[in-house]
Amino acid sequence: MERLQKVIAYAGVASRRKAEELILEGKVKVNGKVVRELGTKVSSSDTVEVNGVKLEKEDKVYFLLYKPRGVISAVTDDKGRKTVTDLFKKHVQERIFPVGRLDYDTSGLLLLTNDGEFANLITHPKYKIDKTYIARVKGIPTIENLKKLQRGIKLEDGKTAPAKVSMTTFDEKANKAIVEITIHEGRNRQVRRMFDAIGTPVVKLKRERLAFLDLTGLSTGEYRELTKHEVKLLRVLAETGKID
Structure with missing residues (x-):
């Protein structure tokens, strides 16, 4: 389950703050009903509409990036600096976002996805990744x-x-x-x-x-898609604390 404004932001319709405004203005429906509560949570099986337009459900994708220094771990930057998603724009159609963050002047392994549930499993301290x-x-x-x-x-x-x-x-x-x-x-x-x-x-x-992922085979600025097995192992590790 994800907060409604987060789902709207992940879909690329609006920023999270703008999504909250749209909800309060009664411009968002969940399963055909207007929702005005910011705490509302929805699942992948719910139908969400914004201004009468249904949010399209994207296939889930998962990437491992060797983040260079001097790049922002964000989807956009109001100062016009290069972001990690800029490194994907020519080849990835899905609206991906970074899982957690690495500082502007820090390099190394960063995951990107369009799966909010997966991102929470990786970043929340209670899962101890x-x-x-x-x-x-x-x-x-x-x-x-x-x-x-x-x-x-x-x-x-x-x-x-x-x-x-x-x-x-x-x-x-x-x-x-x-x-x-x-x-x-x-x-x-x-x-x-x-x-x-x-x-x-x-x-x-x-x-x-x-976790068990590293940067083998990648140079700075390069990325690869995670295998289905790697995604599954990360989920198991987060949920159980161990993998066989």
């Missing part, structure tokens, strides 16, 4: 500070969940290190803020893996 990052940091984290990251560290929006952390290399002369960190939350700029909190700011950040 692992996301692994490679961080190049300024300074060399102490063992104690790495343990702080592992246990969870206090940020302005609360303590982070426990993480898996390991320092892969360090250079005392250059005063820098490379650290691998795995989290399942997705707060805004979370990894960067975690390293800021221990005094070793991130210089470069890349998401290397999501």
